[in-house]
Amino acid sequence: MERSIVHMDLDTFFVSCERLNNSELNGIPLIIGGGDRGVVASCSYEARKFGVRSAMPIKMALKLCPDAKVIRGDHELYSNLSHLVTEVIQSKVPVMEKASVDEFYLDLSGMDQFFGCYQWTKEIAAAVTKETGLPISFALSNNKTVSKIGSGESKPEGKLQIEPQNMQGFLNPLSIRKIPMVGNATFQLLSRIGIRTIHTLSDMPVLVLQQMIGKNGIELWKKANGIDENPVIPYSERKSISTERTFSNDTMDMVSLKGLISGMAEQLAYQLRKEKWLTSTVTIKIRYSNFDTETKQCKVSYTSADHTLSRVALELFQKAYTRRMRLRLVGLRFTGLVHGNHQMDLFEDTEELMNLYQSMDYIKNRFGAQAVGRASGFDLENKNRLL
Structure with missing residues (x-):
């Protein structure tokens, strides 16, 4: 089908x-x-x-x-309107994936026997604008990559259907930058050997691309040829993300405790960015040696930046830890999550911070989450991460 x-x-x-x-x-x-x-x-x-x-x-x-x-x-306005759009679309389609705060994939396969898929999509787009006041563009094809490229080409308020027999003709004249997985580094690499359009890329021997850019070369060649079998993943909101540490020996070593909390915030923030989440609520939990438990919570502007989340977590720890007593457990939780990409982080980021996070995330993605981090999250004496 x-x-x-x-x-x-x-x-x-x-x-x-x-x-x-x-x-x-x-x-x-x-x-x-x-x-x-x-x-x-x-x-x-x-x-x-x-x-x-x-x-x-x-x-x-x-x-x-x-x-x-x-x-x-x-942030709050954007989050609320994003949720409203999500509800409108989700109520009208069998399978919906929320790719970011403002992007959605719909799988309407098999629905042509009941409605024309293009006509039905137009009605969904009209319902979004009517119920939220927000303009929206869409493209319909037989896979996610071509549809995403198509919606970008149809903006603003565009409506586009790309039939399988017309797919390569649609893709060929476009810049390779239009392919979602092509970043600046890949673009520069391919440009240096004269590959600037999708047509030229699609004609490249797949083994040559693989040799040039590794395993992603095969995936890139497929996308240039309009091949993408990735499914639409049904959407569900994640409620929270958390971590905690129970000590083998109860402690009141404040330097180590603060380093641990900073490391926890960094670890969870990296997970947020990797999974494209932003948090609006930070909660710290501590448990004393007599099993009494204290929690403190704070609202923040939507973010996934560990320098912000670490600072807030440490401030909450200072407020929660009020007794001169050893601790047996420390935990950190982020809630009030919204699905979004790095775009929403830009409100607080300077260009220098953006470059720092991109570099750190690249190293973590390639060599593991523990490969790089702030010094406060390391046990310098034992040369190990505190987490």
């Missing part, structure tokens, strides 16, 4: 959310992001005409578009 896979993408999601709240922002160049040293989290199409792009330093963006209005952003 031929699959019918839809990718839906909310247009300039953060910008659209802000404009729902304030109609005076309509039609003007708008940038969502941090302060002077921050980066662009999102920008309106009016700003993009001047060359402004996501992840660009704010200072550079304002040089390109001096008249742009900069808004710091409202």
